[in-house]
Amino acid sequence: MNPSLNRWPVFAIAALLVWLVWALQSILMPFLAGALLAYLCNPLVNRLMSSFKVKRPVAVTMVFSSLLISLSISLILLLPPLWRQFIYLESRLPSLLRWVNRQAIPWLEKTFHTDIDRLDMDLISTWLASYWQEAGTAAGNVLTRVAQSSMDILSLAGLLALIPVVMFYLLLDWDKLIQNIRELIPRQHEPVVGRIAAECDEVLAAFIRGQFIVMLLLGIVYAGGLQLIGLKLGIIIGLLAGLGSIIPYFGFIIGILSASVSVLFQFGFDVDHLLLVGLVFMIGQVLEGWVLQPYFIGDKIGLPPVTVIFAIMAGGQLFGLVGMLLALPVAAIIMVLLRHAHDSYRNSHFYQRTDRLDATDSSQDADS
Known part of the structure; x- marks a missing residue:
């Protein structure tokens, strides 16, 4: 039997998964975010189980509670000063631009003996004003639309609330899930x-x-x-x-x-x-x-930094937020597969074959 015929189910399943991601991207975000958090927290759960000899539900509850409390405290402490700093930055930005024109650029010109064009304050001020106006108008339109549709609010709140729920239950059954997936792999391919x-x-x-x-x-x-x-x-x-x-x-x-x-x-x-x-x-x-x-x-x-940047941008362009969440796992899988393909090519008979060339050279030497 042609080996390529045995591979068509793999390609069919991969194509089906891509289509499902595209078709269900509007509801996949909380599940992917929850799975990512579960993946991040699973080593902590395993460490608690091995160090304190507790059962998995207890370890999962401890990790989940600690993460939830830490995140809540961080938001309470961080959001007010961060908001004040954004307000300060917005109010001081025109003064900063004037300082660049009047002090920073003259100092650079004097120090490095060069001429630097001044910033066009009128153009920048006009651009900033139009930008903030457009941003405010867009935000107002979004708030108006959300306020007019209580279903949107409920849907958004439901999706966000799903993230910790998905994380908790995936973390609870993580080892069983991995084992079930491993058992579905054909036995002859399971080691590879x-x-x-x-x-x-x-x-x-x-x-x-x-x-x-x-x-x-x-x-x-x-x-x-x-x-x-x-x-x-x-x-x-x-x-x-x-x-x-x-x-x-x-x-x-x-x-x-x-x-x-x-x-x-x-x-x-x-x-x-x-x-x-x-x-x-x-x-x-x-x-x-x-x-x-x-x-x-x-x-x-x-993952190399360039690979990370490209993967995130490509995932966002193709599938939006869901694509950005899937970008890093997919990039890691592709990189590992490419590494194995590279090693297979370097070890292949096609790459290392020198017998024919050596035979040809020997025959030419004998003829001469």
Whole structure:
């Protein structure tokens, strides 16, 4: 029998899954978000079970309660100052642009002996005014539409409420679910599929469980440090720098430049505050390189930054929010499959075959 004929069910199932994602994307978000949270929390549950010898329902309840309480406290503590900083940024943005024209650009011209065009304040002010007006109008239209349709409110609230419910029950039955999926794999292919699945899990663990935790902790370090030195936009800049650390050194560069500009605008050319900003980001870099990266990621090979950016953008373009949630797992699977395909090609007879060429060369030497 032709081996390719045995593969058509795999391609048919893959095509069916893609179609189902496209057709059901409006309701898949809470299930995918809940599955992602369950995947992130499953190692904690297993550790509690092995360390304290508790049953899985007890460990799941402990992890779920701790996560819910921590998230609630974080939102209560973070949202008010974050909102005040956004209001402050909006009110001070015109002054910041004038400061760039009157002080920053002249200093750059004097220091580096070059000419730099001034910012067109009228054009920027007009653009900002139109942007905020459009944003306000759009927000008003959305609120009006939502207020007019109580079903939309109930649907949105129901979808959001489903996330912790899905997470809890998936976490409760995670081991059984994985075992059931493993038992569905044909026995002759189970070792290979299991090895590939383990590699995919390792890649995802290195990025989702590792890199996301590193980003979160770096954001907390940066935001807390900048707030301690008195920077009024410390939380916004710190969190952005933490999120930007998904790309090596990108978050550090963006964060320290933004914080330095904020210091110059808030305190003037204050060397002490500039040094303190540098100290905060150097502490973050030391913690990332010597503590966070080795502990949470180790020597695992995660997803390359360019792959992450492309996968998220492509998933969002194809399937919206659902595609963005599916982007990283799919990218991890594709990367592992490509790695196996590359290894198979390098080990193949087609790639390593040299006998015919050697025979040809030998015959030519004999003839000569």
